[in-house]
Amino acid sequence: MASPVSIKNHHREQRLFQRRMLIATVIILLCAITLGSRLVLLQIIRHDYYLELSQGNRARIEPIPANRGLILDRNGKVLAENQAAYQLELVREQVPDLTGTLTGLAALRLIPDDEIEDIRRLVKSRRGFEGVPIRLRMSEEEIARFAVHRHQFPGVDIRTRLTRFYPQGELGVHALGYVAAIGEQDLTRIDRSAYAGTTLIGKLGVESAREKELHGTNGFREVLVNAQGRSVQKQGGLAPDLRSRAPKAGSDLILSIDLAAQQAAEEGLKGRRGAVVALDPDNGDVLVLASHPGFDPSLFGRGLTREEYTHLSTDTDRPLFNRALRGTYPPGSTVKPVIALAGLRYGAITPEEHIICPGIWFLRGYAKPFREGKSGRHGAMDMENAIAHSCDVYFYELAHRLEVDHISEFLAPFGYGKPTGIDIKGELSGILPSRAWKKQRYKNPAEKVWFPGETVNFGVGQGYLTVTPMEQAHMVATIASRGRSFKPRLVTGLKDPESGQMSIIPPLRLPDVEGIPEKDWDHVFAGMMGTIQRGTAAQAAANMSHTAYTVAGKTGTAQVVSIAANEKLDMKLEERQRDHSWFIAFAPVEAPRIALVVLVENGGFGAAAAAPIARKVLDAYLLPRGFGTPPAAAAAAPAAPASAPAPAPAKVPPARAKSPKKP
Amino acid sequence: MIYEQLSAPSARRTITIAARVLMALKLDGPLLVGLSLIAIFGLVVLYSASGQDMGKILRAILHLGLGTVAMLALAQVKPSSLRNAAPWLYLFGIVLLLVVDVTGHIGKGAQRWLDLGIIRFQPSEIMKLAVPMLCAWYLHERPLPPGPLALLVVAAIIVVPAALTAAQPDLGTAILITIGGGLVVVMAGLSIYIILGMLLTGVLGAWYGWHLLQDYQRNRVLTFIDPQNDPLGAGYHIIQSQIAIGSGGVFGKGWMNGSQSQLEYLPERHTDFIFAVIGEEFGLLGLVILLMLYLFVVGRAMYLTTQMQDTFGRLLASSLALTFFVYVFINTGMVSGVLPVVGVPLPLVSYGGTSMVTLLAGFGILMALYSHRKLVGS
Known part of the structure; x- marks a missing residue:
């Protein structure tokens, strides 16, 4: 209408429009088909794939740590258990002012001032809704202090978690070991998934050796989580259809340790440095494994402060050092019973042969004589008396007759020179010298040669020969059982805490010491009983001979520093330079139930420091087992010495072996 | 047709009355029914998608009310x-x-x-x-x-x-x-x-x-081409919505049982991505029913369009009808991964006031164009 060219052909326009509508309809249908096929692809063809993805989306697997197994002594007394400990946890997203909160906690002396920055970084590094422990092992007093001010600290709360607790404190720590935070090194050898949700792992001792059994198997549960990773109980009508598996608690360990004897040993060592090891000669059970000083293993499980750790690791008494398994010392005269047996075995001597002890012994080619200990002369000595009085001259002569390689060959099956194979880690071994050993040990050709004088020193347990208290205990147990030998073991059984089912670990027998007739054993036993009754230990262990059970023993003194022959022997040496004191014993002699070794570092003469400790341990173990019933038992002793008992001298000459080698 | 099949006279009477009321209000019955069904379905889904937020439901009802008023007004x-x-x-x-x-x-x-x-x-x-x-x-x-x-x-x-x-x-x-x-x-x-x-x-x-293009716009395009390219960033929407739809299967996980939507994995789940919630909770069945309703509405609108007598009415009505379908297709295509992510709500279902009012106003115009036509023509 407006312009002349605009001739509207309504009919044509309507047809055009209708054609367009038709095309539009076709396009719409095409689009709908496209969409429909897409939905079929997603919801039918790929349904399983997406269903799995959505399942993975919504559920997070949360580990449920298994309860760590208990550790019990042979009588069922608890040595290690799990206890709730209190810790302060902070949930960042609930804390309005993080810096203010931490400063406030520091003002209450709940966290150290100088750790605020570290804690702040730790908290920031975790997700906002996670509880981050900012203070471990709170004392009751600290809990109370926090409780009063709790309202000032939203988002901070006290949580409990299970931690390892050792009710006996330091007792037996070197056998038990401890648990501590999983370290970088641990991570390389454990299955990380098995330790998800666990922060602690066994270190040292049976805690480490039996980690696998103690740890158990973690369970898990699927937790519904939203997109932020926050766990939700239930949201909307979403019915949780989640899997879970209950954890399987770790096995309880039954140790061979006898708590009472262990206690007696550690009390005896109080104030000293030393070790006590006691074995059951019949099966290798470790009844006592004590190394003193020790430390409280609970500290590690609850988290050690830096200060505490520095204190432990720099203490000159080295509380972390396991003397029983890792300390090597010359055995001194405690080796003599085995040398005597070697003499009998190789026919170098008979029990009846007397050797005159003038207090001094000469070796051809050696200008300086080998001296008897401090006092001097024993006169004529047969084997039993030589052991009882620890006559050095007798054993100088015997060792010289035997030759070094015979001695080391004979000593080997007693357990010298190689680890005993006890069922915890970290054991070292002493040195069992021989010609071959020396040749290999030294580079200088002049030093590769074995000198006869070295054999003489070997005979009294000085020189190259060194042993650990554990090896020495193994030797005593082998003597006590007349040549039968067992691998020492701490773990005698495992108990499933759920079913109560026990699995007993059978003792492991090692090759016997062969070729020694019963009567030869009797002679050595008699000599060792003589030690207690009239010999070197008679005074120090005065009461021992009066007890109901019979004891065989031997004292020993291991030199710490060499003293030139012409120097005056000063018993008041600096404490750290004094000799180590040894005492070995087994009882009852007729049917030995316990064989033990006591070592007191710098304890001086063997009987003085070590023997009384041995007495306490023997009492603690034997008296409750029916050996305490009055005197008759002693009379019944079949292995009573055949030789005429010499009256116990009031002052027993101490056996001191002096090596004259070095100036 | 329906009229004849109904036997009960009372029902017949009701229908007659309803038809008269609709006629008086210048509204189109079938279109109104289709739109209402979609809106009701939308409210049901919104209740689940918003995390049972009654406040949102009430506001959505308010938006619907405003839209209905606009539609009614424009229809006159x-x-x-x-x-x-x-x-x-x-x-x-x-x-x-x-x-x-x-x-x-x-x-x-x-x-x-x-x-x-x-x-x-x-x-x-x-x-x-x-x-x-x-x-x-x-x-x-x-x-x-x-x-x-x-x-x-x-x-x-x-x-x-x-x-x-x-x-x-x-x-x-x-x-x-x-x-x-x-x-x-x-x-x-x-x-x-x-x-x-x-x-x-x-x-x-x-x-x-x-x-x-702006960076975020480029990202949307890039992400459309390969969602896995940036699974936690720009691709997150598409991946999560496809997981939601795909995991729903044929029958869905059930109302308020969609883990993707309920646990907040699905972003913008009560607005632009509500289609994925329907897919997850009501499955293919729910989506097909919804799409059928949309197609019915579009089809009815197109039918009305063909009844228009002048160019203005034809062009405007057809544009409104087709645009409605385009909205549906862009949103569903984007959520199901056929089209790139553009911020287009699902008509009448997504939560959001302005678009609801505009859409219903558009249908008001459509009805006005139809109901005011001269009855002499064809």
Whole structure:
């Protein structure tokens, strides 16, 4: 209408429009088909794939740590258990002012001032809704202090978690070991998934050796989580259809340790440095494994402060050092019973042969004589008396007759020179010298040669020969059982805490010491009983001979520093330079139930420091087992010495072996 | 047909009364039923998707109410009045867009809203109606198919508001405005060759326009091409929505049982991505039912369009009907991973006031165009 060219052909326009509508309809249908096929692809063809993805989306697997197994002594007394400990946890997203909160906690002396920055970084590094422990092992007093001010600290709360607790404190720590935070090194050898949700792992001792059994198997549960990773109980009508598996608690360990004897040993060592090891000669059970000083293993499980750790690791008494398994010392005269047996075995001597002890012994080619200990002369000595009085001259002569390689060959099956194979880690071994050993040990050709004088020193347990208290205990147990030998073991059984089912670990027998007739054993036993009754230990262990059970023993003194022959022997040496004191014993002699070794570092003469400790341990173990019933038992002793008992001298000459080698 | 099949006289009477009421209100019965069913379905889904937020449901009902009022009101307007109002509505919209753009520029940030104190609304929504109206108004008296000059004018009518909207920046709405206007021209008989030529230009323009896009817009395109490219960033939406739809299967996980939606893995789950919630909780079945409802509404709207007697009515009604389908297709296509992610809500189901009101207002116009036609013609 407006312009002349605009001739509207309504009919044509309507047809055009209708054609367009038709095309539009076709396009719409095409689009709908496209969409429909897409939905079929997603919801039918790929349904399983997406269903799995959505399942993975919504559920997070949360580990449920298994309860760590208990550790019990042979009588069922608890040595290690799990206890709730209190810790302060902070949930960042609930804390309005993080810096203010931490400063406030520091003002209450709940966290150290100088750790605020570290804690702040730790908290920031975790997700906002996670509880981050900012203070471990709170004392009751600290809990109370926090409780009063709790309202000032939203988002901070006290949580409990299970931690390892050792009710006996330091007792037996070197056998038990401890648990501590999983370290970088641990991570390389454990299955990380098995330790998800666990922060602690066994270190040292049976805690480490039996980690696998103690740890158990973690369970898990699927937790519904939203997109932020926050766990939700239930949201909307979403019915949780989640899997879970209950954890399987770790096995309880039954140790061979006898708590009472262990206690007696550690009390005896109080104030000293030393070790006590006691074995059951019949099966290798470790009844006592004590190394003193020790430390409280609970500290590690609850988290050690830096200060505490520095204190432990720099203490000159080295509380972390396991003397029983890792300390090597010359055995001194405690080796003599085995040398005597070697003499009998190789026919170098008979029990009846007397050797005159003038207090001094000469070796051809050696200008300086080998001296008897401090006092001097024993006169004529047969084997039993030589052991009882620890006559050095007798054993100088015997060792010289035997030759070094015979001695080391004979000593080997007693357990010298190689680890005993006890069922915890970290054991070292002493040195069992021989010609071959020396040749290999030294580079200088002049030093590769074995000198006869070295054999003489070997005979009294000085020189190259060194042993650990554990090896020495193994030797005593082998003597006590007349040549039968067992691998020492701490773990005698495992108990499933759920079913109560026990699995007993059978003792492991090692090759016997062969070729020694019963009567030869009797002679050595008699000599060792003589030690207690009239010999070197008679005074120090005065009461021992009066007890109901019979004891065989031997004292020993291991030199710490060499003293030139012409120097005056000063018993008041600096404490750290004094000799180590040894005492070995087994009882009852007729049917030995316990064989033990006591070592007191710098304890001086063997009987003085070590023997009384041995007495306490023997009492603690034997008296409750029916050996305490009055005197008759002693009379019944079949292995009573055949030789005429010499009256116990009031002052027993101490056996001191002096090596004259070095100036 | 239905009328005959019903045997009970009372039911017959009810239907008759309803038909009379609808007639009096200038409403179209089938269209109203379709829209209502979609809206009800939407509310049911929204209750689950919003995490049982009754507040949102009430507000959504309020939006529906406002939209219904707008629809009712517009249905009463005579087509000639609508046609006369078109230029004024368009101008009003342009002014508001400028205001929003300027305040947005001052506020240094995306600005789409105009805050009127009580209500906030997006002026760009007005343009969704005003642009096709003005296009239809302009072409109403011109001979069709439109000549070159007419095409230039129409292009200007479309480009100005689209550009202003894109500058907010709101690419999604800008595209929808362009489509709304463009459909008018296409329905007016735009030559197939020109359409193909424009598509070609579009491809070339896209290649060039790539450099003009904002980073987040480029990301959307890139992510559409490969969602795994950035699974936690821009691709997250698409991946999660596909997981939601796919894991729903044929029958779905059940109402309020969709883990993707309930545990907040699915972003924007009560607005742009609500289609995925339906897919997860009601499965393929639910989606097909919803799509059928949409197709029914579009089909009915197209049928009404064919009953129009003048060019203005035909062009505007067809544009409104087809745009409605385009909305549906863009949203569902984007959520199911057929199209790139553009911020387009699912009509009548997604939570959001302005779009609800605009859509229902559009249907009001459609009904007005239909119900006020002269009954003498065909």
